[in-house]
Amino acid sequence: MGPFLPRDTVTGRALIMVVAIMTFLAALTVGAIDLVHEAASHWRSDMVREVTIQVRPVEGRDLEAEIGKAVEAAKRTRGIADVRALTRAETGRLLEPWLGAGLDLDTLPLPRLVVVRLAEGAESDLPGLRRALAESVAGASLDDHRGWAARLAAISDAIVFAGTAVLALVLAATVLSVSFATRGAVATNRAIVEVLHFVGARNSFIAGAFQRHFLAVGLKGGAIGGAAAALLFALTSIVSGFLALVPGGGEAQFLFGQFVLDRQGYAGIAGTVVLVAVVTTLTSRLTVRWTLRAID
Amino acid sequence: MVRFENVGLRYGMGPEVLRDITFGIEPNSFQFLTGPSGAGKTSLLRLLFLSLRPTRGLITLFDRDLSSLDADEVAVLRRRIGIVFQDFRLLDHLTTYENVALPLRVHGRDEVDYRAEVVELLHWVGLGERLHVLPPVLSGGEKQRTAIARALIGRPELLLADEPTGNVDPALARRLLRLFVELHKSGTSVMIATHDIALMDQYDARRLVLSDGRLHAED
Numbered sequence: 001m002g003p004f005l006p007r008d009t010v011t012g013r014a015l016i017m018v019v020a021i022m023t024f025l026a027a028l029t030v031g032a033i034d035l036v037h038e039a040a041s042h043w044r045s046d047m048v049r050e051v052t053i054q055v056r057p058v059e060g061r062d063l064e065a066e067i068g069k070a071v072e073a074a075k076r077t078r079g080i081a082d083v084r085a086l087t088r089a090e091t092g093r094l095l096e097p098w099l100g101a102g103l104d105l106d107t108l109p110l111p112r113l114v115v116v117r118l119a120e121g122a123e124s125d126l127p128g129l130r131r132a133l134a135e136s137v138a139g140a141s142l143d144d145h146r147g148w149a150a151r152l153a154a155i156s157d158a159i160v161f162a163g164t165a166v167l168a169l170v171l172a173a174t175v176l177s178v179s180f181a182t183r184g185a186v187a188t189n190r191a192i193v194e195v196l197h198f199v200g201a202r203n204s205f206i207a208g209a210f211q212r213h214f215l216a217v218g219l220k221g222g223a224i225g226g227a228a229a230a231l232l233f234a235l236t237s238i239v240s241g242f243l244a245l246v247p248g249g250g251e252a253q254f255l256f257g258q259f260v261l262d263r264q265g266y267a268g269i270a271g272t273v274v275l276v277a278v279v280t281t282l283t284s285r286l287t288v289r290w291t292l293r294a295i296d
Numbered sequence: 297m298v299r300f301e302n303v304g305l306r307y308g309m310g311p312e313v314l315r316d317i318t319f320g321i322e323p324n325s326f327q328f329l330t331g332p333s334g335a336g337k338t339s340l341l342r343l344l345f346l347s348l349r350p351t352r353g354l355i356t357l358f359d360r361d362l363s364s365l366d367a368d369e370v371a372v373l374r375r376r377i378g379i380v381f382q383d384f385r386l387l388d389h390l391t392t393y394e395n396v397a398l399p400l401r402v403h404g405r406d407e408v409d410y411r412a413e414v415v416e417l418l419h420w421v422g423l424g425e426r427l428h429v430l431p432p433v434l435s436g437g438e439k440q441r442t443a444i445a446r447a448l449i450g451r452p453e454l455l456l457a458d459e460p461t462g463n464v465d466p467a468l469a470r471r472l473l474r475l476f477v478e479l480h481k482s483g484t485s486v487m488i489a490t491h492d493i494a495l496m497d498q499y500d501a502r503r504l505v506l507s508d509g510r511l512h513a514e515d
Binding site: 194 | 345367368374375379385388389390394397399401402403407446450
């Protein structure tokens with residue numbers, strides 16, 4: 001049995017392409033949000049796994065002794081996995097990019113760093129360490145990178161928020177396009193709608209006929225757009241793998257992570273396809289019902 | 297079965313095209329609706345098959361007051377009425393068989409249930425060899441018979457036909473009239489809107505004459 005509505009007047013290829021483009025943009029946004037979110041949480045977890053004690057030279061105190069005290073204080077603290085003071089030579093290497101090689105560091109009052117690695121899974125008593133340092137080590141301060149982490153969190157939250165707004169706009173544009181297309185389809189098929197009415201079809205039955213067509217449009221367009229976005233991400237991850245081998249690629253990888261969309265990201269793209277199909281279907285159903293009510 | 301009481305109809309702010317129409321259609325009755333072109337025959341038929349609402353007066357159909365019906369109730373009521381349009385209104389993308397089966401599909405019946413019924417009816421109207429042909433390929437008379445078969449397939453209690461012989465030669469017109477008479481004899485009320493006096497002369501039935509928007513019955 002043929003469908004109630006002739007396929008070529010309802011599901012124009014143009015509409016499938018519009019839905020495909022909308023889905024592609026929405027899926028790119030979802031993927032980008034996922035990448036930023038992943039990269040940000042990667043940075044954050046790296047940062048909070050390590051804290052640094054900075055010991056500045058103080059008049060009349062032996063810097064090495066103060067460093068020793070700081071190391072002891074850190075070792076006594078709960079939840080610390082490893083404590084290591086950077087040697088004078090290592091401090092010099094850290095400063096080499098700015099000060100150049102061959103400088104006699106002994107003549108400069110340089111602060112020294114103690115790297116403290118926190119134990120995974122255990123809660124570290126950083127406030128206790130901070131107190132202990134203030135009480136017993138002259139010129140020591142604890143940097144737990146919280147300021148950086150907070151700023152990164154703010155940036156990644158802002159990007160996620162902007163992405164969600166873009167997603168909402170894309171969905172709104174999809175709703176409007178489908179709504180116009182549905183109204184056009186009902187107008188084109190007005191004679192058929194009237195015949196269906198005269199043979200006793202309820203409005204819900206007629207809306208169902210249109211809805212089936214638009215579900216097919218939504219699924220087709222969504223699948224094309226979603227597949228294109230997934231393919232783009234897959235290609236980008238391959239290209240970024242090659243880029244890591246060229247000069248400058250390492251920095252980009254540090255900033256953006258591996259640029260590889262994880263399973264959650266691909267699930268997000270699949271979810272976007274389903275969402276677009278559902279939005280397309282519901283929009284067409286509501287539009288048809290409104291239009292039919294106007295005809296009645 | 298159908299009762300019109302002081303029914304008036306106007307389109308928008310225009311003059312009344314139907315005025316003080318009062319008449320009834322009894323069960324198992326046969327009537328012609330006639331009158332000059334533009335007298336309001338099609339408007340009256342549209343009131344009867346619920347595609348228009350009167351601007352005044354009361355219409356009762358199958359003991360239901362039309363003004364109190366919602367869209368779903370109208371849909372259910374329409375299933376008891378068969379309609380043959382002057383311009384056929386066949387769906388060009390469906391075959392003859394599919395066009396005739398349309399009401400049954402809409403009513404939610406399975407094709408397995410109704411297939412034999414549809415094929416038998418199409419044979420009865422002489423379209424047994426044209427089951428899988430699309431309407432654009434059919435002749436005027438074949439389209440007309442397809443439209444009539446579509447109106448009959450749901451076994452309506454009331455059949456309304458708008459100029460059903462307007463597009464066919466006199467011989468086919470006589471055959472179609474015989475078809476309506478047979479239907480009437482099997483218990484369906486029939487109303488045929490026509491201005492073809494020769495057709496009306498072939499069968500003795502009540503004539504409802506519309507002129508200047510008013511209706512007179514000639515029994």
